[in-house]
Amino acid sequence: MSGALKDAVLSFSASPDRLQTVRTRASPQWSVILYTVIATAVLFSYSFLFNPFTRDLVLNVDQTVPVNAQRILQQCAFLKIVPGPGAAFHTREVSDRFEFGTKPTLIKNATIWTGLSNGTEILTGDVFFKNGIVNRLGKLPKHLLDREDDLVIVEANGAWVTPGLVDLHTHLGILSAPVLGGTFDLTSPHGPIVPWFRSIDAFNTHDDSFEHAIAGGVTTAQILPGSGNAIGGQAFMVKLRPTAKKTPTSMLLEPPVSLWDSGVDFDGHLPWRHLKQACGENVNAYGTRMDTMWWYRSAYDGARKIKEAQDDYCIKAEAGLWNQLQGQPYPENLQWEALVDVLRGRVKISTHCYEAIDLDALVRLTNEFQFPIASIHHASEAYLVPETLKKAFGGPPAIALFANHNRFKREAYRGSEFAPRILADNGIPVIMKSDHPVLDSRHVLYEAQQAHYYGLQPHLALTSVTSTPAEAAGLSHRIGSLQEGADADIVIWDSHPLQLGATPRQVWIDGIPQLNASNNQEHVLVGSQKTNEGSQEMPRVPSWDSERLKAIQYDGLPPLEPERIVNGPVILTNVAEVWERSDSGVKQRWSTQPGRELGTVVLADGKIVCVGGYQKCVQAEKAGLVVDIHGGSVGPGLISAGSTLGIEEMELEASTGPGPSFNPYLQGIPAVLEDTGGLVRTVDSLKFATRDALIAHRSGVTYGVSTLRSSTFTLETTFRTGASHSLESNAVIRDITALHVHIERPIPYSAAAFPPISISTQITGLRRLLLNSNYHNTETGYWFDKAAEGAIPLIISVNNADIMATLLRLKADVEEQRGTRLNMIFNSAIEAHLLAKEIAEANAGVIMTARQVPLSWDSRRIIARPPLTNTTAIATLVEHGVTVGLGVIEATEAASIRFDAAWAALEADGRLTKAQTYELVTTNLEKMFGIADWIKQDDALVIYDGGDIFSLESKVIGIASPSKGNVEFF
Numbered sequence: 021m022s023g024a025l026k027d028a029v030l031s032f033s034a035s036p037d038r039l040q041t042v043r044t045r046a047s048p049q050w051s052v053i054l055y056t057v058i059a060t061a062v063l064f065s066y067s068f069l070f071n072p073f074t075r076d077l078v079l080n081v082d083q084t085v086p087v088n089a090q091r092i093l094q095q096c097a098f099l100k101i102v103p104g105p106g107a108a109f110h111t112r113e114v115s116d117r118f119e120f121g122t123k124p125t126l127i128k129n130a131t132i133w134t135g136l137s138n139g140t141e142i143l144t145g146d147v148f149f150k151n152g153i154v155n156r157l158g159k160l161p162k163h164l165l166d167r168e169d170d171l172v173i174v175e176a177n178g179a180w181v182t183p184g185l186v187d188l189h190t191h192l193g194i195l196s197a198p199v200l201g202g203t204f205d206l207t208s209p210h211g212p213i214v215p216w217f218r219s220i221d222a223f224n225t226h227d228d229s230f231e232h233a234i235a236g237g238v239t240t241a242q243i244l245p246g247s248g249n250a251i252g253g254q255a256f257m258v259k260l261r262p263t264a265k266k267t268p269t270s271m272l273l274e275p276p277v278s279l280w281d282s283g284v285d286f287d288g289h290l291p292w293r294h295l296k297q298a299c300g301e302n303v304n305a306y307g308t309r310m311d312t313m314w315w316y317r318s319a320y321d322g323a324r325k326i327k328e329a330q331d332d333y334c335i336k337a338e339a340g341l342w343n344q345l346q347g348q349p350y351p352e353n354l355q356w357e358a359l360v361d362v363l364r365g366r367v368k369i370s371t372h373c374y375e376a377i378d379l380d381a382l383v384r385l386t387n388e389f390q391f392p393i394a395s396i397h398h399a400s401e402a403y404l405v406p407e408t409l410k411k412a413f414g415g416p417p418a419i420a421l422f423a424n425h426n427r428f429k430r431e432a433y434r435g436s437e438f439a440p441r442i443l444a445d446n447g448i449p450v451i452m453k454s455d456h457p458v459l460d461s462r463h464v465l466y467e468a469q470q471a472h473y474y475g476l477q478p479h480l481a482l483t484s485v486t487s488t489p490a491e492a493a494g495l496s497h498r499i500g501s502l503q504e505g506a507d508a509d510i511v512i513w514d515s516h517p518l519q520l521g522a523t524p525r526q527v528w529i530d531g532i533p534q535l536n537a538s539n540n541q542e543h544v545l546v547g548s549q550k551t552n553e554g555s556q557e558m559p560r561v562p563s564w565d566s567e568r569l570k571a572i573q574y575d576g577l578p579p580l581e582p583e584r585i586v587n588g589p590v591i592l593t594n595v596a597e598v599w600e601r602s603d604s605g606v607k608q609r610w611s612t613q614p615g616r617e618l619g620t621v622v623l624a625d626g627k628i629v630c631v632g633g634y635q636k637c638v639q640a641e642k643a644g645l646v647v648d649i650h651g652g653s654v655g656p657g658l659i660s661a662g663s664t665l666g667i668e669e670m671e672l673e674a675s676t677g678p679g680p681s682f683n684p685y686l687q688g689i690p691a692v693l694e695d696t697g698g699l700v701r702t703v704d705s706l707k708f709a710t711r712d713a714l715i716a717h718r719s720g721v722t723y724g725v726s727t728l729r730s731s732t733f734t735l736e737t738t739f740r741t742g743a744s745h746s747l748e749s750n751a752v753i754r755d756i757t758a759l760h761v762h763i764e765r766p767i768p769y770s771a772a773a774f775p776p777i778s779i780s781t782q783i784t785g786l787r788r789l790l791l792n793s794n795y796h797n798t799e800t801g802y803w804f805d806k807a808a809e810g811a812i813p814l815i816i817s818v819n820n821a822d823i824m825a826t827l828l829r830l831k832a833d834v835e836e837q838r839g840t841r842l843n844m845i846f847n848s849a850i851e852a853h854l855l856a857k858e859i860a861e862a863n864a865g866v867i868m869t870a871r872q873v874p875l876s877w878d879s880r881r882i883i884a885r886p887p888l889t890n891t892t893a894i895a896t897l898v899e900h901g902v903t904v905g906l907g908v909i910e911a912t913e914a915a916s917i918r919f920d921a922a923w924a925a926l927e928a929d930g931r932l933t934k935a936q937t938y939e940l941v942t943t944n945l946e947k948m949f950g951i952a953d954w955i956k957q958d959d960a961l962v963i964y965d966g967g968d969i970f971s972l973e974s975k976v977i978g979i980a981s982p983s984k985g986n987v988e989f990f
């Protein structure tokens with residue numbers, strides 16, 4: 021080694037750390053080169069003289085060392101650094117994210133789920149953290165706290181403590197709440213390949229969602245650009261807490277060195293970088309799938325050439341062959357440097373990719389260019405092709421999924437709620453994610469709870485939102501698990517975290533308490549620890565073994581029709597409860613008494629003919645199919661209101677939906693309608709046996725009241741979700757159920773066609789239609805008259821309280837002028853709680869979702885729910901006497917409304933009885949829609965095995981139907 025070169029390497033280090041890194045990594049290289057050179061020189065010296073690379077070495081030609089040699093050698097040394105925590109990380113005593121003034125804290129007597137050993141480790145004891153770092157866990161040595169002044173002590177009383185949750189797929193800050201046109205910074209319109217695009221450059225620190233995500237226990241999130249580009253840009257990991265500096269930069273966790281300089285000023289620790297990729301239909305602005313793969317290949321080919329040029333260059337520079345590099349700059353290109361880093365294995369890539377075709381193409385790409393992908397997101401068909409995933413370069417990527425948000429387009433059509441378990445059984449890491457704001461990041465744990473419900477093992481359900489995403493982001497040394505030396509991102513829960521409605525009582529990020537932080541009480545725990553039976557234990561869940569096998573067997577489209585239809589009598593044994601519709605609502609007809617044996621229900625022709633003791637009932641009905649329901653229950657079928665259930669098969673596939681409607685505010689209505697309003701009927705667009713409808717049916721949601729989202733004025737219809745066509749008896753329960761109107765300002769992100777016209781114009785239209793009978797010779801006039809007379813309900817989709825107030829005044833005007841009673845229902849109604857008293861006085865109804873999300877300007881004034889408030893919008897409205905029903909937005913959500921209702925009750929903390937909770941998804945909706953008599957004639961009953969309707973332990977196994985005279989079993 022020439023003296024000049026050695027000097028260059030040694031003088032390169034400014035700190036011992038650096039020196040060590042460079043030496044240990046560089047020295048084997050030197051010896052290899054030298055030994056090779058000497059050995060080969062002896063044997064093949066002839067050929068050496070003709071090889072320009074070796075000739076200089078052998079002949080010992082004088083080299084002219086350029087003035088920037090040191091920098092070049094730094095750059096070359098930098099290429100050899102492997103990302104990950106540096107040696108200094110493991111001895112750190114103060115976190116780089118420590119905020120001055122944060123007090124040391126001791127959580128006493130906790131049940132600590134650490135996230136380690138694949139999520140199987142549970143410790144009992146204490147958690148001590150200081151300087152932003154977990155210091156000790158479990159049983160603490162006595163003297164440890166002796167010298168801690170200012171120690172904050174939190175009594176956990178045995179509560180569950182977990183690491184802060186990690187949401188690997190969000191658009192927090194770049195699609196921020198409230199969503200406004202100017203904050204829509206998701207993707208680049210400038211081509212399919214934009215690796216230079218960086219989400220941090222658009223990151224808005226004023227996103228209202230940060231606070232809500234933290235309230236759900238989420239402490240770290242990946243900020244991904246959108247999926248409209250094949251290589252959509254660099255992503256960043258951020259901690260969601262507010263920082264003293266208030267900047268996007270200060271929220272970054274382990275920012276990559278590329279953010280600060282061109283990547284040479286490192287301290288021996290190279291943070292991972294993050295990149296977003298996408299395949300499939302989201303990239304179709306730039307061509308087809310075939311184009312996309314070519315875009316990828318040509319981009320990575322370009323990057324590979326730069327990488328190879330760098331490697332060649334560095335071999336020469338490090339060998340001191342400066343003459344050969346004369347006049348040649350170090351090969352680099354700012355546009356492509358991120359992809360060069362991909363090829364160097366320094367980037368944790370998140371790829372949006374759904375179908376087997378795309379997964380296969382992606383796996384081929386990783387092998388062609390030899391780089392790993394850390395996680396594949398959405399990946400609806402991943403569970404169908406595990407062997408393909410295992411062939412990905414560097415091993416199978418983690419798969420980041422929704423629990424059951426499927427079927428909204430072809431790419432998601434074969435998605436399955438059983439996918440997490442199937443992937444886990446194949447040894448593939450499973451991550452649950454929100455894709456915030458597609459789902460609310462606040463409820464990413466609910467995704468894990470549902471994955472658990474559908475079969476994912478509990479330890480893996482918890483790691484799916486903690487240590488597995490942390491690992492996929494290359495940050496498992498500091499987040500996603502509780503271990504000594506990790507960041508102090510910690511959550512105390514009010515119940516077992518896999519229980520529905522599990523709510524943080526405190527969340528620490530970098531050791532700083534986040535809930536109620538403003539009142540300066542560091543020891544505060546919010547709300548109370550749940551004490552209802554089993555709430556601190558892991559929920560038992562049903563078995564889905566046969567459903568899981570069928571999902572695979574039928575390539576994601578297993579038959580959904582009943583497996584068995586029984587026309588004769590059915591005897592249900594081991595029944596814990598029976599609920600039924602009554603004139604006032606839902607009431608418990610029978611329940612087992614503590615210490616007494618479980619009961620029996622006999623069904624004949626789909627009707628209950630006996631409830632009570634086995635002896636008594638079996639006397640009444642001796643022969644029949646006997647079904648043990650293991651402490652399960654029987655109760656009325658539920659109603660899904662508000663989505664497009666039963667109208668379209670895939671939301672984003674126009675050919676499977678109702679087609680566009682006419683908007684009377686914006687365009688002329690086709691003359692053939694002879695109707696200026698263009699009022700249309702949903703019943704004409706019903707599609708029976710859609711997968712969403714059949715899944716809703718077999719989940720106990722037997723009725724749907726659905727709406728055409730694209731239509732300004734619509735007549736809604738009530739139908740049976742399990743029917744196979746509209747001519748089947750009771751398939752259409754009531755063809756015209758309600759007149760539905762949207763009154764909203766256009767929302768930037770919304771796909772729905774709300775009229776982009778003024779609110780005043782929309783209300784003026786409504787006023788004329790309700791007050792004047794001028795239009796009585798048209799469909800529109802006729803049905804608005806009916807609504808004004810109270811003959812059918814007028815349901816108005818609206819979120820803003822001011823608009824609702826105006827509508828209540830309009831209601832009063834109509835009633836006064838026409839001497840009628842207008843039955844007005846607000847749908848969605850996110851701000852309704854602001855008018856709870858007035859809505860109750862006006863006798864208007866409200867349909868809202870269980871977990872409101874404040875996404876738009878008109879819906880930002882929510883009651884934020886526990887732990888941020890100690891009440892909820894639903895509880896507030898019910899307490900004021902408003903009739904409230906639970907609605908759903910997406911057809912895929914219909915199947916889980918019983919869990920939504922359970923959630924609403926848990927958060928109302930005793931303010932809703934079980935009967936009231938049942939009514940939210942049954943009779944309250946029936947009352948508002950005026951369909952109680954029709955439903956009662958049909959009166960489908962749901963049979964739950966293993967638990968009651970609101971429990972994760974139960975599973976719907978059958979529907980009894982008096983109108984069909986049979987019992988369907990699934």
Ligand SMILES: *[C@@H]1O[C@H](CO)[C@@H](O)[C@H](O)[C@H]1NC(C)=O
Binds near residue numbers: 137138447
């Ligand atoms: C975690 O699970 C994986 C996959 O089943 C297994 O390979 C690994 O050994 C497990 N690790 C530990 C620490 O149990």
Ligand SMILES: *[C@@H]1O[C@H](CO)[C@@H](O)[C@H](O)[C@H]1NC(C)=O
Binds near residue numbers: 129176177178
């Ligand atoms: C820990 O909490 C549990 C549950 O509240 C309680 O029974 C136990 O006595 C507590 N132990 C200590 C040491 O405080």
Ligand SMILES: *[C@@H]1O[C@H](CO)[C@@H](O)[C@H](O)[C@H]1NC(C)=O
Binds near residue numbers: 890891
């Ligand atoms: C909820 O908040 C109200 C108003 O601040 C308060 O009066 C009430 O005691 C609280 N209830 C609970 C259960 O904390």
